Amino acid sequence: MSVEAAETRERIRAGSNLASRGGERLGFAVFAAILLLAPFWLPLVGSYTDLGTRVLIYALAAMGLNLLLGFTGGLSFGHAAYFGLGAYGTGLMLRYAGPNMWLAVAVGVLLGGFAATLVGPVVMRRRGIYFAMITIAIGQMFYFIAVRWNNFTGGEDGLTGFQREPLTFPGGSIVLNGPRFYYFVLFFFAIGVFVLWWVLNSPLGRAMVGARENSRRLEFLGVPVERLTWISFAISGFVTALAGSMSALLNNFTSPLDLYWQLSGYFVIICVLGGMRNFWGPFVGAAIYVVMQDYASSLTKNWLSVIGLMFMLVVLFFPRGLLGVLARRRSG
């Protein structure tokens, strides 16, 4: 236990304290450059900018989830709900309240985030698989509200009738087409990631990791573990809702499937695939998932089997995830 805890501590430091060591600072600079230049190199490798945008969105959603899943130890299988609420909040604002992008994003984030904050106290006492079952069932409630509130949300067909509007500043406005929209998403991605990084490197984040490793000991030390789970759930919901809001703007459309329990499962497998004990793990997982989906859907109709098989292979042969394996190899 203590060896594993020490190893975990090492991995967290390796993943999150990016600026502390020379090598990692360099690594982060390269990573940032890759993201900043993506609209230039993506077409060169035969891809397109929107694919990069989608990677950012899935990565942000999964990294938000991973604060709870990987670092606090709460098995949430219901995060599609907060993703979808973010998307619907933004879409509904643009459709019914006028073309203010800043306001639309804010409303999406607040809708999803506050929903997670409200759900938190109901689930925070639970652990393990029961936590998973309750989060997934509560998530379905939001799905059915979106499906059944036909005249407001568009029902089963999804919400249409809104689109990305020009971004207005005090001094003018920008039309968000092509690469500009990518940078718009990258900007919010950076904000979301910074919040997560900041939380994880604060005493609060350390306590969350402690709750995952040994919640009983933390309780004896007087740390309110349940409240920690709640806070983690809420922050994670806000970040995932931000990703959902971006998703609505990318597609100019939101579907009830953005709230469906299967998407929640995809977010979890993205975290595990990349390595959920690692800060950037979900990003790697999202990149693999999105690219794979892009290729597989052009090759086969049986996309569900492909991803189902991926779930099994990852679980049976690759449970530490890609970055988990790499980190282990480097340290041992």
Added chain:
Amino acid sequence: MELLLFDAFNGLIVGFFYALMALGLSLILGLNSVINFAHGGFMALGGYLAFTLVPVIGFWGALILAPFAAAALGILAERGLVRPLYGRDPLYSLLLTFGLALILEDVTRSIWGAQGLPFAIPNFLNHPLSNVYFFFTGYRLFVIIVTAIATATLFATLRFTRLGICIRAGNADLETVASLGVNIYLLRAANFALGILLAGLAGILAAGQLGLTPTMGASLIMPSFVAIIVGGAGSLIGSLLGGLIIGVAAGITTAYFPAASEVVIYLIMAVVLVIRPRGLLGQEGLFE
């Protein structure tokens, strides 16, 4: 009034499907410590296998054989996929059955097609039993009877047979059961199969009422989770009761406010979780 009765009765029938599913899920949740996301997939499989078997061995043969066929596939899945994950982080078994659920849905769609299929039931079951209450058909009575027999058999098995005693003891303390010389791997496989057996049966009964679609599993499994949460984890009677309660509640809501008929299930769950976090009959302290 008649309409209300009609909707409530409809809800009761659907509640029986939920209850059968929830009983199986509950069994597996207890002894195998797995949330079987693939339960809906196995349920659909039971229905579709029966659909294929009916022309060969008739309705009654299919009713008996198809659940066992589904259970046999369940044993394969348990031995090959779930078993390596016992004792590991529960997250992994969740993800595994999740992946299996996706594959089962896709396989079902590939074999039998994405379109819904009608499931023929014997003619004499189709007639209404009463002129006033036209909705009280023979088939609905049949669903109630079969579910009652299946449930009674399950509880009798758990109460009186050696297998049942081992399962109950395993839920209380698996390590002690193992140290007394019971092969717990075999026990868990049998328990998993028992759960899938119930799912397969639910699949056939639901097929006769609602028809067959590849997504029937995905849409029936979530209310079954709710049934377990409402009834309380760790209590089979709770799961049974939870399934019936949410079924009837959804039915009654259909009469007054159809759009909310699904949402009401989750509202009941939320209320139960707030007022009585362990569920109606759940064990205190389980999963906390």
